[in-house]
Amino acid sequence: MDTLSYRTVSGNKETANKKWLVVDAEGQTVGRLASKVAKIIRGKHKTNFTPHADCGDNVIVINAEKIAFSGTKLINKEYVRYTGYPGGQRFTSAQDMLRKHPERLIEKAVKGMLPKNKLGRNLFTNLKVYVGPNHNQEAQKPEAFNLDSFK
Secondary structure (H helix, E strand, O other): OOOOOOOOOOOOOOOOOOOEEEEEOOOOEHHHHHHHHHHHHHOOOOOOOOOOOOOOOEEEEEOHHHOEOOOOHHHHOEEEEEOOOOOOEEEEEHHHHHHHOHHHHHHHHHHOOOOOOHHHHHHHOOEEEOOOOOOOOHHHOOEEEOHHHOO
16 A cells, blocks of 8 residues: 655754844834744744744844834833842833843843743843844844844
8 A cells, every 4th residue: 555654854953944134123113023033033934843942043133222112112111120139129111221221122022922941041042132233243144134024
């Protein structure tokens, strides 16, 4: 009897075809940019996506200071952190964060969309965020990536 045999190929770190992509954050909304970047870092856009392996691409985000917020989120949104001491809860508005550390704003948004486990912490290292149009990853020969054409 002649039957067809199909095998599901499970990707892993060694078989992943990782690329370096440059994303321009100018004029992009924070949440939409973060969800698309998280999808790319995770590798969900690839046909060999495997949930338990790092098979996504490395992403470089430039122009972090030119990110946009919709509605009144720039003024009303607050980021909370805890110093570890009693009464040490600190609040920072998105406006202050954008003025002082715009790269942390994007990093925090993308990190929240990655898995909360060892894989997620490892995937987060595939993200590099820079203020301004220059970055330090020229040696990796990154390709420009248009997020508007990406679902």
